[in-house]
Structures are given as structure tokens and as C-alpha cells.
Amino acid sequence: xxxxxxxxxxxTGLPSSGKSTLAHAxxxxxxxxxxxIEILDGDVVRTHLSKGLGFSREDRELNVKRIGFVGHLxxxxxxxxxxxxxxxxREARDxxxxxxxxxxxxxxxxxxxxxxxxxxxxxxxxxxxxxxQGFTGVDDGYEEPLNPEVxxxxxxxxxxxxxxxxxxxxxxxxxxxxx
Amino acid sequence: xxxxxxxxxxxTGLPSSGKSTLAHAxxxxxxxxxxxIEILDGDVVRTHLSKGLGFSREDRELNVKRIGFVGHLxxxxxxxxxxxxxxxxREARDxxxxxxxxxxxxxxxxxxxxxxxxxxxxxxxxxxxxxxQGFTGVDDGYEEPLNPEVxxxxxxxxxxxxxxxxxxxxxxxxxxxxx
Numbered sequence: 001x002x003x004x005x006x007x008x009x010x011x012t013g014l015p016s017s018g019k020s021t022l023a024h025a026x027x028x029x030x031x032x033x034x035x036x037i038e039i040l041d042g043d044v045v046r047t048h049l050s051k052g053l054g055f056s057r058e059d060r061e062l063n064v065k066r067i068g069f070v071g072h073l074x075x076x077x078x079x080x081x082x083x084x085x086x087x088x089x090r091e092a093r094d095x096x097x098x099x100x101x102x103x104x105x106x107x108x109x110x111x112x113x114x115x116x117x118x119x120x121x122x123x124x125x126x127x128x129x130x131x132x133q134g135f136t137g138v139d140d141g142y143e144e145p146l147n148p149e150v151x152x153x154x155x156x157x158x159x160x161x162x163x164x165x166x167x168x169x170x171x172x173x174x175x176x177x178x179x
Numbered sequence: 180x181x182x183x184x185x186x187x188x189x190x191t192g193l194p195s196s197g198k199s200t201l202a203h204a205x206x207x208x209x210x211x212x213x214x215x216i217e218i219l220d221g222d223v224v225r226t227h228l229s230k231g232l233g234f235s236r237e238d239r240e241l242n243v244k245r246i247g248f249v250g251h252l253x254x255x256x257x258x259x260x261x262x263x264x265x266x267x268x269r270e271a272r273d274x275x276x277x278x279x280x281x282x283x284x285x286x287x288x289x290x291x292x293x294x295x296x297x298x299x300x301x302x303x304x305x306x307x308x309x310x311x312q313g314f315t316g317v318d319d320g321y322e323e324p325l326n327p328e329v330x331x332x333x334x335x336x337x338x339x340x341x342x343x344x345x346x347x348x349x350x351x352x353x354x355x356x357x358x
Binding site: 052066070074 | 217231232244248258
């Protein structure tokens with residue numbers, strides 16, 4: 001496997017849909033092949049770049065665009081960037097696609113009922129209890145991608161299968177050469 | 180000349196001290212040698228990462244730390260990052276130094292009187308007229324670096340001389356090999 005050029009693999013989906021798990025599994029596969037990897041996790045980026053921003057539509061869009069700005073800089077220098085962020089709005093994701101160019105959108109399509117059952121950070125519970133407002137999947141919308149490069153249904157497939165699917169797509173698109 | 184590893188060259192100094200001019204002159208020299216370069220200009224970064232932040236001490240520090248966060252990501256992937264930002268506070272610059280590791284601080288030490296005479300963006304004039312507040316060099320302080328790797332006195336030396344000085348220092352520190 002050989003890196004050809006940088007790319008941003010953008011994992012979008014509901015909270016607890018499995019984005020971070022997939023990001024780390026994909027990262028391990030690519031790192032094992034000596035590719036330059038950077039994971040941009042929505043929560044981590046929020047701490048470093050978006051302190052003070054809330055969860056209004058405008059603030060969410062700003063946060064997503066900031067991830068896009070950083071993804072763009074890294075991608076143009078040959079890095080394989082893996083973004084794991086809810087990124088609920090189509091317009092902001094499309095802005096990132098345009099900005100970055102080498103962009104592979106992966107829709108982590110896990111049904112909300114399963115996400116809520118997993119509830120990794122206990123946030124669905126809080127949202128249902130009314131302790132937090134504007135939570136994606138509960139009282140804030142998620143706009144599904146219209147033409148994502150990959151769709152992953154984590155409810156029905158293992159992380160390995162999902163990662164294999166993404167790697168194959170990256171090869172088809174010319175971002176890497178699987179040996 | 181051969182790149183050895185990434186580094187952030189951080190140009191700090193008063194507004195109109197000559198940071199951007201130096202950044203672009205340095206960038207040209209490094210690009211001519213096929214090195215991967217990224218200029219992070221304080222104003223540009225403000226647009227992309229810090230919309231909504233003002234010029235209070237806290238907001239300025241946040242802005243500088245965001246530049247530091249992005250500089251860190253690029254540097255670790257082998258990029259030569261050139262930052263041109265007033266970055267008036269020692270603590271925030273030191274935070275960036277610690278975060279980034281491969282960090283070369285260049286103090287663009289132009290006397291305030293000369294900066295004000297140049298007044299590239301007409302901001303000193305506005306600050307003197309009271310139209311903008313908290314302007315570094317007029318009514319907000321600039322904390323000079325205590326141990327910068329390079330000091331440039333743009334009032335007395337040409338951009339070429341200054342760039343040569345920075346290149347030599349980068350070589351001394353093992354970031355590049357001048358042929």
C-alpha cells in the first residue's frame with residue numbers, strides 16, 4: 001500500500017453512531033502501512049479551536065468549518081486526515097468538501113434507536129431528560145448526506161468490514177494502492 | 180538544502196513591524212528548495228478560526244493558541260510553518276513553543292516609531308484617533324521575547340539579510356542543510 005496524495009476521510013453521523021471507533025480502526029490500518037495520519041475528533045477540535053461556541057446552528061457550522069480549514073491545510077501537505085464529527089448540516093459538510101478537494105464522505109448510518117441504546121457518553125439520556133437542548137437525534141436535526149462516497153451500517157457490520165469498505169473506496173478513488 | 184523535519188518559525192512583533200514581508204520572503208526561499216511550506220498569517224487565521232473573538236487579552240491569547248494548535252499539527256507532519264502574528268503575550272507564545280516543540284521564535288524588533296510611520300493598514304492612525312481600542316503598540320502592551328532564537332532589526336537590515344539570518348539559524352538548529 002502506498003500513499004498517493006493527502007485526503008480527508010470525513011465520518012459523519014449521529015452521536016454514538018460509531019464514528020470514533022471507526023476512525024481509530026481505520027487509523028490503525030493506515031498507520032500500519034506508514035501513512036501519515038491525523039485524526040480530527042469533533043470534541044477535541046471543539047476544545048482547541050472552538051471554546052466558547054455553543055450548539056446553535058450557526059455555532060455548529062462554524063465548528064465544522066474550522067475542522068474543514070485544518071483538514072484542508074493537512075490534506076494539501078499529504079496527510080491522511082480522518083475526521084470524526086457529527087457535522088449534522090449538509091451545507092457545512094459541502095463547504096468542507098469544496099475547500100478540501102480530496103474529500104471522502106463516509107456516512108455512518110446507524111439508526112437513532114441503536115445510537116441511543118449505546119449512548120456512549122450518556123448524552124441521549126440527558127437530552128431526553130431535558131438537561132441538554134439542541135441535541136442531534138433528539139431535538140435537533142441531522143441532514144443525511146445525499147451522495148456520500150461510502151455508507152457504513154454499523155448495526156449490521158463489524159468495524160473490520162467497515163474499514164475494509166473504506167480502504168477499497170480510497171483505492172478506487174486513487175488515494176492509495178492496496179497491495 | 181534538504182528538509183530534515185518540520186518546524187514552526189514564529190515571527191512576533193508589533194503591527195507593521197515587517198512580519199508578513201519577512202514571512203513571504205522566507206517562504207519564497209524555502210519553496211525554491213521544494214520544502215513544504217505553510218504561512219499562517221494572524222489575520223487570515225482570525226477569519227477562519229477566530230471569528231467572533233475580539234482583542235481582549237483573553238481573546239488574543241485564544242487566537243494565538245489556535246494558531247499554535249494548527250502549527251503543531253502541521254509541524255508534526257513535516258511542514259515548515261511560518262507564523263506571522265503580533266502575538267503580544269509571552270505566556271501564549273511559550274504555550275505554543277511547548278505544544279509545538281520544533282519552534283523557532285523570531286523577534287521582529289522594529290521600533291514602534293518606525294512601525295507607526297509605515298502603518299501598513301492605517302491602524303496606528305485609527306488607534307491614535309481613538310477609533311480602535313486595545314491596539315498593540317499604542318494602548319496595549321507588547322511583551323518582548325526573552326530568549327528568541329533570532330532577532331531581526333528591520334529598520335537596519337534588508338529583508339534578504341534578515342531571511343539569510345533565519346536560514347542560518349535554522350541550519351544551526353538542525354532543521355535544514357544549506358548546500
